[in-house]
Each structure stands twice: as structure tokens, then as C-alpha cells.
Amino acid sequence: MMRRRSLLAAGSVLPFVSVARAETAVRFGSVGGLTDAGLYLAEDQGFFAAAGVSVHMQRMPSAPALLTALATGALDVAGISVTPGLFSSIAQGVQIRIVGDKQSVRPGFSATRLVVRKDFPAGTESETVAALRGKPVAISAKAASVAMVLRNYLAGFGMTLSDVHVVELPYPSMVPALGSGAVDAAVVLEPFLSQALQQGIARPLNDLAAASGGTATDGSTSVPLVYSEAFARNKTAAQGFMDAYLRGVRLYNEAFARGVDKDRIIGILASRAKLDVAVIRDGFPAGLDPNGRVNLRFLNECQQYFIQQKYLREAIDLARLVDTSFADSTVARLGEYKAG
Numbered sequence: 001m002m003r004r005r006s007l008l009a010a011g012s013v014l015p016f017v018s019v020a021r022a023e024t025a026v027r028f029g030s031v032g033g034l035t036d037a038g039l040y041l042a043e044d045q046g047f048f049a050a051a052g053v054s055v056h057m058q059r060m061p062s063a064p065a066l067l068t069a070l071a072t073g074a075l076d077v078a079g080i081s082v083t084p085g086l087f088s089s090i091a092q093g094v095q096i097r098i099v100g101d102k103q104s105v106r107p108g109f110s111a112t113r114l115v116v117r118k119d120f121p122a123g124t125e126s127e128t129v130a131a132l133r134g135k136p137v138a139i140s141a142k143a144a145s146v147a148m149v150l151r152n153y154l155a156g157f158g159m160t161l162s163d164v165h166v167v168e169l170p171y172p173s174m175v176p177a178l179g180s181g182a183v184d185a186a187v188v189l190e191p192f193l194s195q196a197l198q199q200g201i202a203r204p205l206n207d208l209a210a211a212s213g214g215t216a217t218d219g220s221t222s223v224p225l226v227y228s229e230a231f232a233r234n235k236t237a238a239q240g241f242m243d244a245y246l247r248g249v250r251l252y253n254e255a256f257a258r259g260v261d262k263d264r265i266i267g268i269l270a271s272r273a274k275l276d277v278a279v280i281r282d283g284f285p286a287g288l289d290p291n292g293r294v295n296l297r298f299l300n301e302c303q304q305y306f307i308q309q310k311y312l313r314e315a316i317d318l319a320r321l322v323d324t325s326f327a328d329s330t331v332a333r334l335g336e337y338k339a340g
Helices: 034-044 063-071 084-091 125-131 145-155 171-180 192-198 229-233 235-258 262-273 277-281 296-308 325-334
Strands: 005-007 015-021 053-059 077-079 096-105 112-117 136-139 165-168 185-189 202-206 220-228
Touching: 034 053, 034 235, 034 262, 053 235, 063 077, 063 084, 063 096, 063 220, 084 096, 084 296, 096 229, 096 235, 096 325, 112 145, 112 171, 112 192, 125 202, 136 145, 136 171, 145 185, 145 220, 145 296, 171 185, 171 192, 185 192, 185 202, 192 202, 192 277, 220 229, 220 296, 229 235, 235 262, 235 325, 262 277
Parallel strands: 136 165, 136 185
Antiparallel strands: 005 015, 015 053, 077 220, 096 220, 112 185, 112 202
């Protein structure tokens, strides 16, 4: 029996995928979250098989678990949220490479938004933010890029993170916390975002695109795609995965940015993610960069924020961490995907 190697692709729910030779049978597990859309579509359309790659998905609990699995060779690829551990792993000698975008934020494409509970005092955005002073605001982690983005957003209204009570909650817990009034606001990710809005538990306040610094052509990479060094050295498999993945991501962008075959694509995603079609159709699309671009400016801003917060000791040279050669090679063959 041929030994299977693990390849991880994670979004907010942090699943992993196993990669093996195409002739090796690999089962798919249940994965949630629309940031995995590129994976779902690449598998459904046979792009992985055509690239000689077979993928198996299964959930993993956290970013630290993913980094550990990459470091020990248990996994080959991960979609890992931008956290201090992503940078400190390099300083500790862990051999990993950020190779592309797994989730980003740009205008019109933000699956992570700041909401307030439905019965929170109404008013202008400025008045609502001011009313949050001293109130509990939920985010997924304080030591993550989401905290920096929330800081940037509050700064636009003359406030700081210390002006609100930041509460750490996993995304699934944010909906009941908003419903019960345990928190007054939250930075929520799809599909929990749509669930909160459609159930009348919360109302949207801001898409955080400006606070993230995302632009129409340069989204802010909040979840990069990461290869282990060992997998990156397997050039055929590593390039094949990137080729197939970006083909899937482009189908997603064609559907949600241009309306091409949108109903069929939504049906595939609903089936794969085990979500109601309405959640996807009426929800907020995730930013999945069709060229796999990594926003170095945003990564460096996160790194500096983590140093200020004393989560990191010192900055690393991002050239030690980021390798865009695989995405660049795919784009060279497929052509540059242009918005509009």
C-alpha cells in the first residue's frame, strides 16, 4: 500500500486535505466554510485529478495545530490565519512557505464583517461605534490579524481596542452570544455571518475592507496558503496542486464577480460545504484571489502589530517566508486574471 501524504487546505474552519498519487483512492471528509470554494470546485471539476493530485479533506482544530502538523511532516499544505506563530515558526527553524492566497478581503468580497446585535441602539455608524465604548465585542482571537483590523476600524472613529471589551469566541459561538446579549458586537465569518443576519439576531455595521487596506486589485491576505518545505520540494505535486487550486478559484470569481454559471456553482458549493443554497446565494462572497497574490504589505503590518502587542520579539524578513513562484508559474500559463 502506497503511503499517503497529507496536504492541508484550511479556511476559517481549518480543515486539512491529504494529497496522494492520483491512482491512490482518498476519501473526502466534510468541510465547512466558503473560503474552501476553490478546493471544492477544483475537485468537482476534475482539476486535481488532471494535475495528478487526489485530495482528502478533514477538519483540524486550530492554527497552532496546523503549524505543528506542517512542522512534523504530517501535513503538506495549510490555509492558516495570520497569527504570531506564522512568523515565529520561521525564527524557530520551522521550514514552511507562504505560497498563495487562501482568503483575502477586498471591496465587495469580504466574508468577515463587523455586526452588532439586532436590538443594539440604532443610529449612524459613528454613533453606533461610539455606543460600543466599554461594551463586549467578540473576535476569534486577540493574537490574530482580526484584532489589528478591528483596531484600524476603531481608530477611524477616534477609539482604540482598550475602549471596548474584546472577547475571544470561536465563530460558531458568536451567533448565540449575539442572540443572548452576551456580546454587543462581533467580527463574524461566513456562514455564521449569514445565519446571524437571516435569523434576525444581528445587523451589519461594516465590511472591514477599508480597515484591512484591501483594494479592488490588491486584497488583504488574512489566510495565506502554506506549503511545508518538503512538499514544496516535490515540484510536480506542489505545482500541480497550485494549478488545480487556482483554476477552481477562478471559477468562483467568474460566478460571484461576473455571474457566470452562478446558480450551478452555488449548487456545487452548497453540496460540498453542506450548506443551504440560500446561505450562499444571499450571503457575502469571500475574497479568493484568482492570481494567488499574497499581500506583503498586509503581512508586514500584521507582523509589526504583533511586535507592538509583544506577541513577537522581532520582525523576520518576509522573503524567508513567502514564495510566490508556484502561483507565478500558474499565472504564466493560465494568463493574468483581470477583474471587471
